[in-house]
Amino acid sequence: MVSAPSSDGLIYVPPGVTRSAKIVISGSFAVGKTTFVGSVSQIPPLRMEERITQASAGVDDLERTPRKTTTTVGMDFGRLHLSDALVLYLFGTPGQGRFRPMWAGLTEGALGALVLVDTRNLEASFEILALHEEQGTPYAVAINLFEGAPQYDLDEIRQALDLDPRTPLTTCDARDGTSSVLALITLCEYLTELHAPVLEPRP
Numbered sequence: 292m293v294s295a296p297s298s299d300g301l302i303y304v305p306p307g308v309t310r311s312a313k314i315v316i317s318g319s320f321a322v323g324k325t326t327f328v329g330s331v332s333q334i335p336p337l338r339m340e341e342r343i344t345q346a347s348a349g350v351d352d353l354e355r356t357p358r359k360t361t362t363t364v365g366m367d368f369g370r371l372h373l374s375d376a377l378v379l380y381l382f383g384t385p386g387q388g389r390f391r392p393m394w395a396g397l398t399e400g401a402l403g404a405l406v407l408v409d410t411r412n413l414e415a416s417f418e419i420l421a422l423h424e425e426q427g428t429p430y431a432v433a434i435n436l437f438e439g440a441p442q443y444d445l446d447e448i449r450q451a452l453d454l455d456p457r458t459p460l461t462t463c464d465a466r467d468g469t470s471s472v473l474a475l476i477t478l479c480e481y482l483t484e485l486h487a488p489v490l491e492p493r494p
Contacts, residue, residue: 309376310490314478315398315428316367316383318407319415323435323465324383325367327407330468331475332369332381366397371472373479377490384419394422402490403482404430405474407465410440413451420452429485431459431478 304311316324329336367383382397398404404423408416416432423430434448443451445460454460459481463474483490 304370304378305372305375307375308372308378311378311380312402312479312482312490313400314379314381314475315401315404316381316407317394317398317404317419317423317430318384318435319409319412319419322407322409322415323437324407327435327463327465327471328367328369328381328383330466331371331471333372334370337366337368366393371475373472373475377479379475379479394419395426398423398426398428401428402486403478404428405478406430406432407435407463408432408448408452409435409437410443410448411437413448416452420454429482431461431474431481433474433477434460434462435465436462 316327318324325336325338329338366385367381369381369383371379371381373379382401384394384397406416406419406423420430420432432452432454434445436442445462449456449458449460459477461474461477464470479490
């Protein structure tokens with residue numbers, strides 16, 4: 292479903308939308324959150340980024356992403372109409388642990404979260420997973436399929452991340468909009484089981 296442009300060039304939510312949900316896209320540093328939000332958003336995404344400076348040396352791990360020149364310091368924001376009746380407002384969090392207070396703030400009021408994970412550094416996901424557990428935020432996990440990253444059986448990853456058997460675990464390519472939307476659908480199907488009155492359209 293495509294948003295309808297208004298006469299002044301702005302894009303508004305179509306009148307048929309009867310449900311909305313705040314969804315957080317979280318994960319560790321350089322896991323692909325900004326790319327993910329940008330690939331699925333049906334409006335130009337809002338990005339709060341700054342250039343990576345020498346001050347990041349020894350603080351942010353750039354070994355796997357040597358060409359990364361910017362990092363999210365506020366949030367990413369996008370919007371996706373998942374159906375004629377449901378719109379998702381997507382909030383991407385900064386990845387570094389020093390932004391933990393911001394993680395908590397952005398997650399507040401969210402219906403759920405999609406946690407992106409990089410198999411090259413599974414341990415980096417532990418802190419954000421723990422935060423969602425502490426806050427009671429339902430979440431699904433999506434393995435972002437980076438080129439050259441090791442691939443493991445999903446059951447092995449579930450065990451390594453110590454995920455609850457009911458927590459959805461899937462894969463995606465954050466650069467590909469279709470793949471990323473499917474990951475969001477996996478999350479929303481799970482949330483529908485938990486919050487059916489919120490996500491299902493009114494009769």
